[in-house]
Amino acid sequence: MEVYLTFDDGIQSGTEEVLKVLKANTVNATFFLTGLFTGYEFKRDWKKSAQVLKDIYLYHAIGNHSFSHANEYYTSYYKDGLLINNEGKRRTVTEDFLLNKHQLNNYLASICTPTTINHDFLLAANQQTQLARLPGRNVWRCGIKSSHTTNCNRPICSTDESDTKQGADELFNTGYQIFGWHKEWHMQFDFSSETRRYQQQRIATGQMDYSSSLHTNPDWDMYSPEHNEKDRLTEDFLTVADKILEMKNEGKVILLMHDRAFRKSPDNKFKNEAQKLSKLIHQLKAHKVTFKTLDHYYKTKQTVSIL
Template sequence: MDVYLSFDDGIQSGTKQVLETLKANSVKATFFLTGSFSNHYISQDETNFLCCLKDIYENHSIGNHSFSHANEFYSDYYHKGLKIDNSDLRRSVTDDFKLNKNWINTYLARIFGEKKINESTLLAANQVIQLGRLPGRNAWRINPAIFNSNQANFLISIDDVDTKQEADMLFQDGYQIFGWHEEWKMKFELSSDTRSFFKQNIETIVGEYNSPNWDLHSMENFKKDRLTEDYQDLIDRMMTKRNSEKLIILMHDRAFRTGYKKNNTNISPEISIKYFDNEREKLSKMINTLKQYNARFKTLDKFY
């Protein structure tokens, strides 16, 4: 069985822990990066952001997950485009993906030099196929022949509610659009907090809308957006599909963050260690359990 580990919404708190765990277990993954969340992380720890992006580029695969993540208003995003200010100016989904590609490539060029980065595509060092994932939707647009010339030339097309036009356009722009088969379940309180923020403050926002820069290590937030099930629950669901040749697992970087941030006086290390110092160990146990079932770990650009 081929297993494809995929992580959404990075680079953010938790990405470093995920990368360290993957390295310790000699496993590669696909990271679907989001510009707005990454931008928030830069304001907190630019050095760590650059180190994580360098690691992902050199050792894993990169996917485009939009710049805005729809500001968590998914239905409006797919029906009308992203509302970006109080004049009702909109940014299309495809333009949101282009903005994300350009934004990430700017930082890749800063790390590796402009001559090494092809600004027309979003690719890691050993990657030749562009990957995309729509925020908040399990949609697919894949042509196996793009991955392997020996494969049949046909389109795998699966839509989730309201994504047909946008998925088609991104596919035409050169992306292979991936959803997932299983998700490691977690809470999404910060998504609700973001929607509430916009609803409460929409009339007073000046200029372009930006999602709130939540401190994921604060006393208020460090328990939010955490896993709600053990790794074995995920494994058990996967084993019901063990006859499948390929399984894509969806996870989110921030679910694996530690609860304690150095010099944060609002939270004691004793509390964070008690509750959330072993999140990366859960990921490691999941990986090693799958290895016992002879799983082969691959990145999504090697799907065929």
């Protein structure tokens, strides 16, 4: 049985802790990175963030998870695009993913040997297939491309998420393999609620500036004691392991997680939160599970094209 560990929304608080666990357990994973949050981390601590991104580049797989994460406006993001200034200008889904690719590659070029970074694609060092995941949606466009359909064990587009069709089709047709997930390690989403409240307050008081990312998607200090309890796991590792092993006959399981759920905290309650991930890996290894990155989901490689 193959399990694909995937982590969304990095680089952010918790990414470093996740990488340490993966290294200790000799497991590779796929990181769906978001440019805005990565940028916040680089502004906070360039040296640490550079090492985190370099480790992902050298030892794991990179997926494009958009630049903005839709600023939590998922419905309008997929319908009309992302509002980016006070005059009503919008950025399309495809443009948002393109911006993310450019920013992440610029960071990589400043960290690694520039000639090793192909700016036409967003790929880790040993990766040949471009990967993407749409923010806020479990949508799939993957498999070997043909004129009629795709070879995937999920529908081309989930019927209850058809608002993503145009954006997903554009990304797939430009070379991305778009993966959703089979199982999720559930957690709270307090920071999303905090962001929406912050946006609503600014709109209500006439202080919203849509051209400012700090207004539309604030930079929360997730290591701050006041935020210790937020965005924490709501399931234990045994529950998650059971959910995965229930799909043993399927042969392949993609698990969705979020880096920040595993971040440490100054208090004892969340001091070793990342060890829950280590325990899950040990439990699955005991059942002869093998771990792979999503660029190996299909044995036949799809030729990438430029976005």
